[in-house]
Amino acid sequence: MHASKARIWASCAEVARTTRCRSQPSIRHAVSRRLSTQSSDGPLRAWAAHSGRSLVTRIYNPIPQHRLSFYPIRHYCSHLQDLIMATPTKTENPDQYRLSTDVKPLHYDVVIKTDLEALTFSGFVKTSFDVVRDTSTITLNSAQLNLGKVTVYSDALKSEQIPTGQDFDTVQERATFNLSTALPAGSKGEIKIAFSGELTGSMVGYYKSSWEDEGKTRNYALTQFEPTAARRAFPCWDEPLLKATFGITMVSRAETTNLSNMPAISEEVIEVNTNVSEEIRELASGSEGKWKVTKFENTPPMSTYIVAVANGEFKFLETSVKMPLSGKTIPLRIYTTPEVIHQAQFALDVKAAALPLYEKIFNVEYPLPKLDTLVAHDFDAGAMENWGLITGRTSVFLLDPERADQASKKRVATVQSHEVAHMWFGNITTMEWWNYLYLNEDKIFPEWRVDSEFISDHLNRALALDAKLSSHPVEVDCPDANHINQIFDALSYSKAASVLRMLSNYVGEERFLKGVSLYLKKKLFANSKTHDLWEGIGSATGLDIPDLMENWITKIGFPVLTVTEEANGIRVRQDRFLESGPAEPKDNETIWNIPLFILSAQAGGEYSVDKTAILQQRDQVYPIDTSKNYKLNANTVGVYRVLYTPERLVKIAEEAGKKDSIFGVNDRVGLVHDYLALSKAGLAKLSSALTVVDKLRNDTEFLVWDGIGENLGGLISIWWEHPEIVDQLNAFRRSLFTPIVDRLGYEFNESDSRDVKLLRKLAITQAAGAKESKVIDELKSRFAHLVQTGDDSKIPSDIMSVTFSIGVKYGGVEEYEAALRAHDKPKTPMQKIAAMTALGNTQDPELLKRTFDSISTKARDQDIMYYFAGLAGNFKSRRLLTSYFRDHYQELYKRFEANFSMQYLVKYSMDFLSTKEDLETTEAFFKDKDTSKYIQSLNQTLDTIRAKSAYIERSTEDLREWLKEWENRK
Structure with missing residues (x-):
């Protein structure tokens, strides 16, 4: 959302969020072959059949090459990371935790009644599906719900049947319905299930939130389905691969507001003569007061985790934007409770700036007719990218327009634009399974140097976590839904984003962006794996990106580069970095392909960065002039730390402390973080790291001081029970x-x-x-x-x-x-x-x-x-x-x-x-x-x-x- 390379990198952290768990190559390729045999156009046909909308998305020429186009690379590298985080990695039986593919859902009609006084919800869901293989059972996900009457219709049998039995697996959160008559392969069917549940304060599924209104506690309801909680609101096939279209109908008290992913196409109070089905009328009966029914447009094909509904007494602010590709005017609203709505204007303004910018950069039309944001008082995560209805907590969307501090502005701007980028990464193109979590953040605030802030906000944070033996690869094994919550960490987001930022610097931002655009266009309304992204970037660059990037994504850890000087240059050796000390041989087997980004003096005395130098073996010699200063990882874009000899470190630190240093702010920030981390690992003396800090005491850059403050505070926190040292x-x-x-x-x-x-x-x-x-x-x-x-x-x-x-x-x-x-x-x-x-x-x-x-x-x-x-x-x-x-x-x-x-x-x-x-x-x-x-x-x-x-x-x-x-x- 800012105008520089930096902001593009916050987005890369997000792409990193969709691709996170993955298998070893043999498993991965086997999964890929199996998936490629399945039809992917069913959801598209269903959407056309149910909504009559055109499925044509206009795709325009490659991303413009002017500077503005570079803004999202960092912002959607944060979203590309979302892609690099999700397909099953190696397990004894990769499918044992996945739903059966005997049937494949096409379209859901969900009717849900919300009673904010009784704090309950109820309704029914009708799901049409393709029968892929003969089956006498239907298995889907359900959790914390009371299930009522169930019926199954088959177009081949031309009849409806009631299951002969039901089995529930509370661990895997599945319901299996046994049929007396098998459904034949190639046919279509429909299952209808009544359900009910309680609105609790769990902050998952369909839950209640509250606020104080003149001394009285008031409630409203909203959803949080990521990663696997749609099953807590209605029975469904709750896996990201199983996309379908959704028709949502909400029944609620007449004075409340209903929200969902799509715009409402009708809303009316239920009276004696109101034209509603008997099922809906029955839902509204038995409760005092007036009730209304709101019907929403059908969605495009989408995963269950980005379905959203909300009901309550909300107020809103609104605006609209004209989109650069389609020329359509898209209405934008932000909803929250009445007492804080005045604090929502800034987030609305950010959304209005970000949405058309992303459409222009991605060269793919925003596919929905509106984009709302709902601000909640009770929310587990920071925010959630539900398609067309972003949700999140007050602290990431609200601020006092008169007295907003810089941190609040940054938080709101970053989160809102991050979730808007998800409308493309994650929502249009979705991970097949949660292993690819990381593939799913300028111009608006040009004074925000996001690329420099990225070093502390994402890169150093990721390296600190990845330096542990208990770390995990970016693509980590996600065998079951119970494990998924644990992979939403700095590696899922920040390391993946950092890897993408490094790749973009290596291949060049223009070619990187072109490759991402090719990837998006190829996977519209579909599911993706990390290899799909690598394929797109490879097409744009002519490089073997899968080979280059494989170990950065599938292997645990990252390298430390040890630099020693020889007669004709420098020798660079790579080993795995661990915070606990030098890695044992069993933990030091990975060889990474490492772009070195060597800054050194050239023949004429000018300094330049060699972006072609790459280390692809344990160690190698590189010819440079060591009589003058030099530095690896120029601009701190590489996902590694660099260890110099003590003598060279003194020279680098002295140069870094000069007013007109050849080392820019990113280099100085990286130097501080590197040497405090190297000292913790026992690879450098702590005294050396403190000497670097001391030599930077005349620096004028906030970001350098921020790194110094963070690391000194960290030392005090470590020695906290040694008062004399503190x-x-x-x-x-x-x-x-x-x-x-x-x-x-x-x-x-x-x-x-x-x-x-x-x-x-x-x-x-x-x-x-x-x-x-x-x-x-x-x-x-x-x-x-x-x-x-x-x-x-x-x-x-x-x-x-x-x-x-x-x-x-x-x-x-x-x-x-x-x-x-x-x-x-x-x-x-x-x-x-x-x-x-x-x-x-x-x-x-x-x-x-x-x-x-x-x-x-x-x-x-x-x-x-x-x-x-x-x-x-x-x-x-x-x-x-x-x-x-x-x-x-x-x-x-x-x-x-x-x-x-x-x-x-x-x-x-x-x-x-x-x-x-x-x-x-x-x-x-x-x-x-x-x-x-x-x-x-x-x-x-x-x-x-x-x-x-x-x-x-x-x-x-x-x-x-x-x-x-x-x-x-x-």
């Missing part, structure tokens, strides 16, 4: 950030650039965290004004979070109560988050107890992470948090077993532990627990504890000596 590190941190506070001050002016605002916020936050007394006093004073008057005008939005936390940390009951009032009646979503985090920052044992009690009594399910994060950031409450998790394990597990949250609670509760005793205690605690729904997060947490323990043992003395030497120098 104090010394904080002194070093104060020496870096306090001068910036002195220079920039505390006031945020409209005339300030975005980078200045971000650097000011960072410096204040870091200096306060490092216990700089004058900064703490200033923030306490501003918070005191809020405590005394209720007026928060002295707290700029950009430093609201740190001000609240400092106010509560250094305050008492009065300050705690002020944060609690902001929590209970926040002016914006960001203020509530600031309050929740601050409540965990108190140093008072009694107030900490109140915060822990609030987790059970006050915290909404979607917000529990903020409580845990606040408590995890407070050294006085860390071990209390671990104990709380263990003591309340059963309660937490039951509360969150159905959604994404449990895996994060494991991480927040124990990720900070750092001793061998902690490791043993943690392993013992989980020994008798069913960890299947969060095993990946648990293993990563255990690896983190091991690595921190080893880091402390290995580097404490080196750290002490460097800090002592620095203290003597300053």
Whole structure:
């Protein structure tokens, strides 16, 4: 959504989200052959038959070559990643967790009644299907539903039959209906199933959300089906490969609003003479009040996980855009509850800017007649790309137009544009199975340097996770639906996006974009595998992309490049990088094809980047002039870390610290992240990494300082139980950030650039965290004004979070109560988050107890992470948090077993532990627990504890000596 290469890379993170689990080549090719024998035009025919819409999508010439076309590469590399994440990987029986393909759904007619007073829903679904093979059973997905009458019609038999029996598999969430008369292959049929269920606060399936309206709790209902929860709303074939068309009809109380993927074609209150079917009339009977029926247009062929419905008393803002390819005018709306609708304008504006831009870049028409967004108060994920009806939580879509901070603007803009890109990646073209999760984010804000931010936001985040033995490939085995939630992590998104960003830099953005366009055009309304994307890029580049990229996607981990100097150049060796130390031979077998991007001096003295150099074996020599400075991974676009000799590192660091350095901001950010990670792995001394940081103290770039702040904060968090080292590190941190506070001050002016605002916020936050007394006093004073008057005008939005936390940390009951009032009646979503985090920052044992009690009594399910994060950031409450998790394990597990949250609670509760005793205690605690729904997060947490323990043992003395030497120098 921004105008540079950078933004294209946030999109690549999204494509990375659709292609994530995959098989080994032999399995993959076998699956591909099997799938290629199945007809793919059934859903297209069904859509035409049911809606009469033209199936022709106009495809235009290759992507324009002017600079604007480069915006989405990063944005849809984030979406291309969605593609690179989903087909079954190697299992003993790849199909044992997949539904039978004896029948294939074509079209669903879903009728669903929502009763917001009784908090129930009910209805029936009629699904037409092709019979692929003779069968006397029909198996589909169903979970947490009460199923009623079932009938099956066959056009070949010209008759209807009631199943003779039903079998339910609660583990695989399947219902099987046994038929007395088999359905013959080649025929068509229809199954009709009545169902009912409860609207709970589970945040999965069809569930309830609530808000406070003049002291009264009001409810509304919405869906969250990704990855496998459509089956909780109506019986269906709930796998992404099994696309069909959908006709949705909603029955609801007359005063409410009904929403779905498509526009409503009719809506009327059910009266005595209203022309509705007896089935619908019967659904509405037996309940007091007026009821209405809303019928929506049929959808294009789509997967069940992007079907959406919602019902409630919503308000909306609206606009429209004219699309560049079709010339159509597309209406856009954003819905939410009445009290916060005024905070939705920015997200609507972003959507209006992004939708036509994506159509132009992808050269594929947006296929739906509208695009809505629904903002929910209770939402498990951040947001969801339901086709035509994006949904998401308040904190990612709402902001105060008068006092929005930079972080809020970035979050809203990124999430909204990310979900819009999904309308193409993921929705038009969908992964065959969740192994390809990662294939599914300028011009609007040209001042946002998204490519540089990508390094910290995505690349470093992915490498930190992939450096663990418990990591997984981008395409990871997804044997069953219960495992799918666990693969929505930094590797599914950020590593996949990073790999695509690297590939685009290697082949050139113009050819990369052309290849992506070819891929999209070939897979319209179809399902895809990673190989399909590689094929498109290969066609555009003439390169063997599958061979080049195979190990980046199918193998675990990433390389560290060790650079040594020889007479005629440099020798580069690749080995797997692990945070715990050098890899053992059994963990170091992969050879990656690595673009080196070597920046070096040429004959005339000018510096340039060699993008042709590639390492395809264990080590190789490359001729360059080592008498002058050089650097691998120029612009930090490669998915690897680089280790230089200590002598060369000193030269690189000195050059990086110069005002007119040959190393750009991306290089300097990458250098900071690399050397702190290399020191953690024992490949470089921690003192060397701190020397690099010290030499960058005169840097003026926010992004460089952001990397420095993140890594110094990380060191303090690792040595948190060594107070003397913490104090010394904080002194070093104060020496870096306090001068910036002195220079920039505390006031945020409209005339300030975005980078200045971000650097000011960072410096204040870091200096306060490092216990700089004058900064703490200033923030306490501003918070005191809020405590005394209720007026928060002295707290700029950009430093609201740190001000609240400092106010509560250094305050008492009065300050705690002020944060609690902001929590209970926040002016914006960001203020509530600031309050929740601050409540965990108190140093008072009694107030900490109140915060822990609030987790059970006050915290909404979607917000529990903020409580845990606040408590995890407070050294006085860390071990209390671990104990709380263990003591309340059963309660937490039951509360969150159905959604994404449990895996994060494991991480927040124990990720900070750092001793061998902690490791043993943690392993013992989980020994008798069913960890299947969060095993990946648990293993990563255990690896983190091991690595921190080893880091402390290995580097404490080196750290002490460097800090002592620095203290003597300053």
